Amino acid sequence: MQLAPGVRPDDxxxxxxxxxxxLVDDARLVTAIARSAALYGAKVLTRVRAIETTGAGARVRDGLTGEEHDLKARAVINATGVWADQLDPRIHLRPSRGTHLVVRSTSLSSMDCVVNAPVPGHFGRFVFTLPQLDGTTYIGLTDEPAGGDVPDIPTATDPEIDFLLDTINPVLATTLTRDDIIGTYAGLRPLLEADGDTSDISRRHAVLTAPDGLVTVVGGKLTTYRRMAQDAVDAAVRARSLTAGPCVSATTPLVGAESAPTNRAASARLVRRYGSEAGAVLSGDPSRNQPISPDLPTTPAEFDFALQHEGALDIDDLLDRRTRIGLVPADRAVAEVVAAEAVSAYS
Ligand SMILES: Cc1cc2nc3c(=O)[nH]c(=O)nc-3n(C[C@H](O)[C@H](O)[C@H](O)COP(=O)(O)OP(=O)(O)OC[C@H]3O[C@@H](n4cnc5c(N)ncnc54)[C@H](O)[C@@H]3O)c2cc1C
Known part of the structure; x- marks a missing residue:
């Protein structure tokens, strides 16, 4: 009960x-992977959409200018997640929506551990609390078939919100209500077409090679991203008769994971988020190292770092794709002003 003070002790x-x-923050992981790739020579182009792909190239559209270009390549890997079938219609996906609620951790007695509540009528399915470093806790998650057009931003439905509250509440000391929910978010799992309940479809990844050599990697987990990448690259090397040395992924650290000492002035929170780069995030202007607000531990200096070193271009990048502030609309409103100032100072 000391570790999990928010749990109902009865029975x-x-x-x-x-x-x-x-995982501290999936936005941080994706950014770190892209920057690590750039370190090894990759050219990372954001806001560029592949419109058509073959095994030997792609037609792409620049989202900022609208210009289209043809790119030639020795190999092409389609890793577009739940959108993969738009580039290769031979792929058949059956997306499944997973929804989370966001509450302030104080609503759960500031419990900093995960609590699992079994979903009635299912074996091995749980709704769980996921405490975050920023004082919020996510409660997830659902598994709902989501056919039809794939939306850019899937949203939580009312029955999903009810399901999550109804499942977690019996194990909590204090009952959560809709008033406690400060945000919601949803994502679509790119599950390969199969019979049965979506919660039973395999979460393993698949690598599929088209007759023209286009390789698609789909499904899987964040946890297995290196294995997915290795399998996709191996397939591309085979399909396009390329030569390659042995895979070095297992021994290659991401940026920030090197053993170089970090600046001692950096807070434990910055070290958790930026690793050995934490010192570089600190600003020479001490006022930019202060939290944006009592509810928002993110500092303006983190926005500066994202704009200078992480390819962030606008406010949405800062609030949704370099931090997860955007998950809570009230926090977004507060941080938007600070983000806008950082963007205009940098541009
Ligand atoms: C609700 C939910 C919960 C999950 N929970 C977990 C978990 O707890 N643990 C875990 O390990 N995994 C989890 N996963 C799985 C994990 O998120 C996915 O496996 C992972 O994101 C898949 O990565 P991806 O790169 O294949 O696809 P995505 O992350 O979907 O990335 C695809 C990218 O391609 C881009 N794109 C799409 N079309 C185009 C185009 N035409 N041109 C250019 N770019 C394009 C998209 O913008 C996107 O950035 C969860 C997934 C969901 C939906």
Missing amino acids: LTGASLGWDGQ
Whole structure:
């Protein structure tokens, strides 16, 4: 009960303790992967959409200018997630929506551990709390078939919100209501077409090679991203008769994971988010190292770093794709002013 003070003690007969879900922020992971690739010579082009692809190139559209270009390539890998079938119609996906609620951690007695609540009628399915470093806790998640056109931003439905509250509340000391929900977000799992309930479809990844050599990698987990990349590159090397040395992914750290000492002035929070780069995030202007607000530990200096070193171009990049502030509309409104100032100072 000391570790999980937000849990309802009635009828509690025991507990088990484990360590899982240590990803600090998926936005940070994706940014770190892109920057690490750039370190090894990749050219990373954001806001560029592939319109058509073959095994030997792609037609792309620049989202800023609208210009289209033809790119030639020795190999092409289609890694567009739930949109993969738009580039290769031979792929058949059956998207499944996963929705999370966002609450302030204080609504759960500031519990900093995950609590799993079993979903009635299912074996091995849970709704769980996921405490974040910024004082919020996510509660997820659903698994709902999501056919039809793929939206850019899927949204939570009312029945999903009810399901999540109804499943988690019986194990909590204090009942959460809709008033406690400060945000919601949803994503679509790119599951390969199969019979049965979407929650039963395999979460393993698939690598598919088209007759012209276009390789598609789809499905899988964030946790297995290196294995997915390795399998996709191996398939592309085979399909396009390329030569390549042995895979070095297992021993290649991402930026920020080097053992170089970080600046001692950097806070533990910055070190968790930026690793050995934490010192570089600190601003020479001490006022930019202060949290944006009592509810928002992100500092303006983090926005500066994103604009200078992480390819962020606008406010949405800062609030949605370099941090996750945008998940809470009220926090977004507060941070938007600071983000706008940072963008205009940089441009
Ligand atoms: C709700 C939910 C919960 C999940 N929970 C977990 C979890 O707890 N643990 C775990 O390990 N995994 C989890 N996953 C799975 C994980 O998020 C995915 O496996 C992972 O994001 C897949 O990565 P991806 O790069 O293949 O696709 P995506 O992350 O979808 O990336 C595809 C990218 O391609 C871009 N794109 C699309 N079309 C084009 C185009 N035509 N041209 C250019 N770019 C394009 C998109 O903008 C996007 O950035 C979860 C997924 C969901 C939806």
